[in-house]
Amino acid sequence: MKPVFLITAGPTREYFDPVRFISNPSSGKMGYALARAARDAGARVVLVSGPVALSPPRGVTVVPVGTAIEMRRAVLRHSRSSDVVIMAAAVADYRPSRTLRRKMKKGPGRISVAMVRTRDILAEMGKGKGKTRLVGFAAETGSIVREATRKLRAKNLDMIVANNISRRDSGFASDFNKAVILHRDGKIERLPLMPKPRLARHIVSRCMEMLDA
Numbered sequence: 001m002k003p004v005f006l007i008t009a010g011p012t013r014e015y016f017d018p019v020r021f022i023s024n025p026s027s028g029k030m031g032y033a034l035a036r037a038a039r040d041a042g043a044r045v046v047l048v049s050g051p052v053a054l055s056p057p058r059g060v061t062v063v064p065v066g067t068a069i070e071m072r073r074a075v076l077r078h079s080r081s082s083d084v085v086i087m088a089a090a091v092a093d094y095r096p097s098r099t100l101r102r103k104m105k106k107g108p109g110r111i112s113v114a115m116v117r118t119r120d121i122l123a124e125m126g127k128g129k130g131k132t133r134l135v136g137f138a139a140e141t142g143s144i145v146r147e148a149t150r151k152l153r154a155k156n157l158d159m160i161v162a163n164n165i166s167r168r169d170s171g172f173a174s175d176f177n178k179a180v181i182l183h184r185d186g187k188i189e190r191l192p193l194m195p196k197p198r199l200a201r202h203i204v205s206r207c208m209e210m211l212d213a
């Protein structure tokens with residue numbers, strides 16, 4: 001039987017009124033490359049995608065979402081039937097505490113938006129993951145291995161792909177990525193700068209190895 005991969009991609013948008021939101025520059029390229037690589041490796045793929053400007057990969061089931069709450073709902077719905085879950089999405093950690101029903105009108109003074117934490121989807125899945133293999137991403141600007149190790153353990157992951165988002169030649173919106181992959185058994189792979197599709201194939205083949213083990 002074909003293994004089932006659930007992959008998330010892109011940013012989330014956290015609205016404070018119907019037309020304004022807080023988000024991040026994630027392009028979705030890494031997640032979409034992972035979806036293609038998993039499909040090409042023979043998997044059935046569900047791609048939960050935040051708003052991105054990419055065309056849906058052929059042969060992949062795309063579930064479009066907007067907010068972190070919608071992403072969580074879609075992921076939880078599909079995760080139970082998945083063999084591998086890869087959270088490549090840049091999920092917002094905070095959302096405005098309320099979303100106004102009508103467009104906010106401007107006034108003379110300054111405004112502030114109160115923010116509350118969103119739920120950590122990956123950590124939640126790590127709690128009762130059973131046999132599902134969990135792969136996270138870590139966007140860091142310093143102490144990459146230390147931070148990624150902490151996230152791997154805290155979220156009960158099998159693998160985490162860490163990258164330095166302060167580099168100008170990789171990460172957010174770039175076609176390239178320079179990643180360090182940390183495995184549950186402590187193995188660390190420091191990969192050179194490479195195109196995202198190539199990194200995606202590497203990650204998918206590591207996932208296939210985990211399923212075979």
Ligand code: CTP
Pocket residue numbers: 068087088089090091092093118119120121122123135136137138139140151
């Ligand atoms: N993630 C998630 N749900 C969230 C936030 C993050 O599932 N609400 C996932 C991301 O998809 C990624 C991993 O957690 O796979 C790590 O995300 P990152 O932003 O690097 O780390 P955080 O755990 O949010 O920690 P911090 O922002 O403090 O570095």
